[in-house]
Amino acid sequence: MRLVSSYLSTALMALVVLGSASNVMAAKPTVAKPSLILQQPNVSLALANELIDATMAVCHAEGKSAVVAVVDRAGNLIALQRDDSVGPHNTDAAVRKAYTALSTKTPSRLLANNARANPDSSNLNTVHDLLLIGGGVPLKFGNEVIGAIAVGGSGGAMQDESCALKGIEKVLPTQK
The missing domain is CATH 1.20.5 (Single alpha-helices involved in coiled-coils or other helix-helix interfaces)
Known part of the structure; x- marks a missing residue:
């Protein structure tokens, strides 16, 4: 029992x-309210690599060596490539210029020019990780900034920015 x-x-x-x-x-x-869930476009590794390849090709076609960095919309480094002859300080500079362009949604050269011209903005150079030197450009998908690309070591801020813009034009031709 x-x-x-x-x-x-x-x-x-x-x-x-x-x-x-x-x-x-x-x-x-x-189910969470749809307004609480973000769905945001972002830079993929494949896109970052395409951008870097195109940008390096532009620099090389102009007889320049460079380092190119791409960060995603959160400022994380996605991909980086450096020519053998480029100084090591340019690697850090490229990453920081990309972060600056992403963070401010402004090309780093324009931000640097604005900071020099506007006393209220002159202290931006004291913000950690921002680098007020040309060569960083935001990457856009529609009206959204999804990341940034930056070039360093190609021969000055204007040359760095030119390589970046031409590389973007090859991969994302609708971005201005």
Whole structure:
């Protein structure tokens, strides 16, 4: 009798567990409000590599060596390529210029010019990770900034920016 009682207790417990599980499965799932979930375009590794290849090709066609960096919309480094002859400081500069262009949604050369011309903005050079030197350009998808690209070491801020803009034009020709 005790054995039967033990089996009945186990069977009853199993029914309770199954019943509870089916109630949980039958309950409506909680759905977050669509306005709370972000769906944002971003730079992929494939896009970053295409941009870098195109930009390096432009620099090389002009007889210039360079380092090119691409960051995503959060400022994370996605890809980087450096020619053998480019100084190591240019690598850090390219990453920081890309971050600056992304963070401010402004080409880094324009930001540098504005900071020099406007006393209220002159302290931007004290903000950690911003680098007020030309060569960084925001990447846009429609009206959204999805990342940034920057060139360093190609022969000055104007040359760096020119290589970046020509590289973007080859891969994302609708961006201005």
